[in-house]
Amino acid sequence: xxxxxxxxxxxxxxxxxxxxxxxxxxxxxxxxxxxxxxxxxxxxxxxxxxxxxxxxxxxxxxxxxxxxxxxxxxxxxxxxxxxxxxxxxxxxxxxxxxxxxxxxxxxxxxxxxxxxxxxxxxxxxxxxxxxxxxxxxxxxxxxxxxxxxxxxxxxxxxxxxxxxxxxxxxxxxxxxxxxxxxxxxxxxxxxxxxxxxxxxxxxxxxxxxxxxxxxxxxxxxxxxxxxxxxxxxxxxxxxxxxxxxxxxxxxxxxxxxxxxxxxxxxxxxxxxxxxxxxxxxxxxxxxxxxxxxxxxxxxxxxxxxxxxxxxxxxxxxxxxxxxxxxxxxxxxxxxxxxxxxxxxxxxxxxxx
Amino acid sequence: xxxxxxxxxxxxxxxxxxxxxxxxxxxxxxxxxxxxxxxxxxxxxxxxxxxxxxxxxxxxxxxxxxxxxxxxxxxxxxxxxxxxxxxxxxxxxxxxxxxxxxxxxxxxxxxxxxxxxxxxxxxxxxxxxxxxxxxxxxxxxxxxxxxxxxxxxxxxxxxxxxxxxxxxxxxxxxxxxxxxxxxxxxxxxxxxxxxxxxxxxxxxxxxxxxxxxxxxxxxxxxxxxxxxxxxxxxxxxxxxxxxxxxxxxxxxxxxxxxxxxxxxxxxxxxxxxx
Numbered sequence: 232x233x234x235x236x237x238x239x240x241x242x243x244x245x246x247x248x249x250x251x252x253x254x255x256x257x258x259x260x261x262x263x264x265x266x267x268x269x270x271x272x273x274x275x276x277x278x279x280x281x282x283x284x285x286x287x288x289x290x291x292x293x294x295x296x297x298x299x300x301x302x303x304x305x306x307x308x309x310x311x312x313x314x315x316x317x318x319x320x321x322x323x324x325x326x327x328x329x330x331x332x333x334x335x336x337x338x339x340x341x342x343x344x345x346x347x348x349x350x351x352x353x354x355x356x357x358x359x360x361x362x363x364x365x366x367x368x369x370x371x372x373x374x375x376x377x378x379x380x381x382x383x384x385x386x387x388x389x390x391x392x393x394x395x396x397x398x399x400x401x402x403x404x405x406x407x408x409x410x411x412x413x414x415x416x417x418x419x420x421x422x423x424x425x426x427x428x429x430x431x432x433x434x435x436x437x438x439x440x441x442x443x444x445x446x447x448x449x450x451x452x453x454x455x456x457x458x459x460x461x462x463x464x465x466x467x468x469x470x471x472x473x474x475x476x477x478x479x480x481x482x483x484x485x486x487x488x489x490x491x492x493x494x495x496x497x498x499x500x501x502x503x504x505x506x507x508x509x510x511x512x513x514x515x516x517x518x519x520x521x522x523x524x525x526x527x528x529x530x531x532x533x534x535x536x537x538x539x540x541x542x543x544x545x546x547x548x549x550x551x552x553x554x555x556x557x558x559x560x561x562x563x564x565x566x567x568x569x570x571x572x573x574x575x576x577x578x579x580x581x582x583x
Numbered sequence: 584x585x586x587x588x589x590x591x592x593x594x595x596x597x598x599x600x601x602x603x604x605x606x607x608x609x610x611x612x613x614x615x616x617x618x619x620x621x622x623x624x625x626x627x628x629x630x631x632x633x634x635x636x637x638x639x640x641x642x643x644x645x646x647x648x649x650x651x652x653x654x655x656x657x658x659x660x661x662x663x664x665x666x667x668x669x670x671x672x673x674x675x676x677x678x679x680x681x682x683x684x685x686x687x688x689x690x691x692x693x694x695x696x697x698x699x700x701x702x703x704x705x706x707x708x709x710x711x712x713x714x715x716x717x718x719x720x721x722x723x724x725x726x727x728x729x730x731x732x733x734x735x736x737x738x739x740x741x742x743x744x745x746x747x748x749x750x751x752x753x754x755x756x757x758x759x760x761x762x763x764x765x766x767x768x769x770x771x772x773x774x775x776x777x778x779x780x781x782x783x784x785x786x787x788x789x790x791x792x793x794x795x796x797x798x799x800x801x802x803x804x805x806x807x808x809x810x811x812x813x814x815x816x817x818x819x820x821x822x823x824x825x826x827x828x829x830x831x832x833x834x835x836x837x838x839x840x841x842x843x844x845x846x847x848x849x850x851x852x853x854x855x856x857x
Contacts, residue, residue: 300682301644301646320647498592529656530596533599533600
């Protein structure tokens with residue numbers, strides 16, 4: 232008992248602090264202040280550093296638009312720097328919503344991990360404190376450039392926590408790291424608890440941690456193939472388990488074909504993001520190289536665009552479906568129960 | 584990744600690489616009224632593949648449509664026409680000018696200030712600019728563009744309604760004629776001579792691009808019955824806040840025997856002429 236308490240006591244304390252922060256900042260008479268839409272200090276274009284970040288983003292948008300047509304350019308700048316320029320391409324925005332692929336056009340934890348792994352591949356060992364700090368600094372700079380939105384902050388803190396724990400030779404499971412990250416974020420910014428993008432990011436990651444491996448393995452056995460899109464299908468399903476009710480609650484519309492469209496297009500995203508990131512830097516130096524890179528990159532963006540547009544045309548692609556708060560709570564309660572029983576069963580079979 | 588996966592990826596990649604490459608002329612005059620929502624954008628491709636783009640809509644949809652037809656890495660548009668500087672005609676053109684080379688840009692400058700128009704003038708300064716007035720004609724690949732409005736004199740006055748300065752011109756290719764009217768108002772239609780139009784069209788106008796998305800302020804019964812169009816195309820957005828097109832106008836066009844097509848119902852409207 233003492234051992235368990237010793238292990239969980241720090242986490243328990245953090246939970247208590249987070250609850251107090253939320254209570255004093257988001258309950259009662261101050262509730263409205265918590266619901267206000269806030270701009271991060273990195274978005275204030277009138278002063279440093281928002282002004283410089285805004286210029287960088289503007290430059291990236293112009294570069295993308297100079298070499299690529301719409302909506303490919305908007306897709307790329309969404310993937311690489313998280314700039315939301317979808318208002319200018321309303322039909323494509325609608326297609327993204329209908330096919331449940333709009334998450335691609337925002338910078339997410341995936342981008343942060345991509346930057347971190349690129350830096351680590353240059354620096355070498357991840358078990359050196361100097362490399363860890365440099366990597367964290369670069370990913371922080373990248374996160375700031377992308378607007379420092381909740382999904383990116385989550386990925387940056389979580390990545391840092393996991394790296395640091397591993398550096399000290401300890402092990403940490405994904406769930407604990409995610410929970411710790413979420414609590415830290417709520418302690419610093421209590422209003423994040425009510426932010427839709429925070430909730431979606433947290434729940435999608437939770438789904439991946441809890442069900443990711445199991446579902447991917449199950450699908451591989453079911454379809455008897457190791458094909459790359461099986462992994463994308465598995466991750467889509469596991470993320471959706473937790474995300475769907477919230478999407479229904481907030482947006483009142485659920486995509487039926489997201490399970491089909493995501494595996495068909497998700498593989499293009501890392502390729503386009505990596506080429507696109509280099510493209511943004513190179514385009515300012517050489518227009519010839521930028522043109523060549525745009526030609527190489529375009530088919531990946533085009534596959535995404537064409538597939539999304541094609542599947543969005545079907546009338547059954549999405550349905551209007553609003554879940555109330557009570558069914559949402561019941562749903563999550565049942566999912567947690569399911570996880571509990573799965574874990575119990577797994578432990579029993581491991582003991583045998 | 585397994586070898587079969589790599590082959591699959593490469594094949595799909597190559598398949599999507601050649602979109603828009605086969606973009607030369609097909610021997611037909613193609614007049615495409617693009618579905619860009621609540622706005623106007625018309626792409627004319629001559630039999631030998633020269634391109635004239637009239638307006639760009641209020642978003643970037645026209646750029647997407649252009650990229651389907653012209654390879655994105657060598658985008659060239661021979662003539663770009665801005666009928667008048669309202670946002671629902673100009674935004675898409677600004678986007679296209681950011682990445683495409685343009686032969687000549689045709690528009691008339693007026694004392695109207697908007698962010699989009701300022702950007703348009705800034706971007707167009709990189710290209711050859713031509714002002715067009717009633718009576719001007721240009722020919723490209725045996726397709727004639729005959730300008731009927733606005734008068735040079737009219738533009739010298741103060742223009743309270745920008746729609747009044749909208750280009751109105753005839754696209755004439757052999758026996759085919761289409762009248763493109765931008766957002767011309769009832770007042771402008773009243774000043775146009777349908778006798779002159781009938782003379783140019785041999786009393787048989789094939790296509791009328793209905794002015795101003797079918798607004799009731801563009802309903803001029805005398806003019807429409809005078810030019811007697813066979814096909815009337817209304818460029819209009821689905822469930823738009825202006826309630827365009829005006830039902831009375833659609834009813835009247837049907838009454839005079841015009842086959843009415845709407846972009847909100849039919850999507851892109853393509854007219855091909857041999």
